[in-house]
Amino acid sequence: MSFWIVVGILVLIGLWGIAVYNGLVAGRNQAQTAWSQIDVQLKRRHDLIPNLVQVVKDAMGYEQETLVKVVQARNAAIAAAGSPAAAGPAEAALTQATRGLFGL
Numbered sequence: 001m002s003f004w005i006v007v008g009i010l011v012l013i014g015l016w017g018i019a020v021y022n023g024l025v026a027g028r029n030q031a032q033t034a035w036s037q038i039d040v041q042l043k044r045r046h047d048l049i050p051n052l053v054q055v056v057k058d059a060m061g062y063e064q065e066t067l068v069k070v071v072q073a074r075n076a077a078i079a080a081a082g083s084p085a086a087a088g089p090a091e092a093a094l095t096q097a098t099r100g101l102f103g104l
Contacts, residue, residue, distance in 0.1 A: 039081060042091065049074045049098075056101055066100040073097035 053067055073094040080086035 035084065042077070042081065042087070045094075046074055046078050049094075052098070052101060066097075069097045070094075070101060 049070065053070060056067060073090070073096070077087070077090040077094045080090035
């Protein structure tokens, strides 16, 4: 009788371990999916910058310094894509640089 109790407890522990592992894998997959969606939106944002730069070039020839800052910030943000630690500061710099354009 006690043999079956021990077997039952071991089976329950095994099932619990499997459930915990599956939960961790699901969480990791959700985090990767979320980061992929963020990367897609950031890439879309980066792809829109050249259009914004062209509009500004057409409208204001004297804003060359602002345009250079935006292009440099965009290039830094693209280079930092895929790394959450590097992408945060790069995106902040890009946001700051584009604020100069919106002040036009």
